Amino acid sequence: MYKSYTLMLEQAASHVNEIMPWEFDDYLSDNPAALLVDVRETHEYEQMRIDNSITAPRGILENACLWDFYETIPELASAQHRPILVICRSGYRSVFAALSMQSLGFESVTSLKLGIKGLNDEGYPIYNANHVKIDADLADACLNPAVQENQRKPKQ
16 A cells, blocks of 8 residues: 555656745745645644645645635635645645646646655744744654554554
8 A cells, every 4th residue: 555655646746846845935935925725634734834824624625725615715716826835744745735736727836845844854933823933843743743553554
């Protein structure tokens, strides 16, 4: 299964523009009207986020991008012609989200490779829901939880 997921990710990434965390400031300078869309789950976004981002969890993203759905996010649904940078925890969900958004007609979608983890590693400020900057080491601990024993592949 893991190899299949890796292959799916590689195939999706081959159709998506990506930037590295150290290119983040340049991307924002080159795209001042960019919409930062965080596709992590709501509880992840509430725990920590990038300044000036909006949340559209991956599970509702397609409906959030379109008008006339309960999940519609007007700022996102009206952004088909704006540059969009999609963010997740480590850069995987954002690739799939960017590909979906492109399929829905969004013209300029980019995925942040390595996600919010990469931004934290680069020293970019991460904030909590009260807009208080989170210590980089604390953010790192939250962004890199240990794999539980029951989540490991059983030994044959």
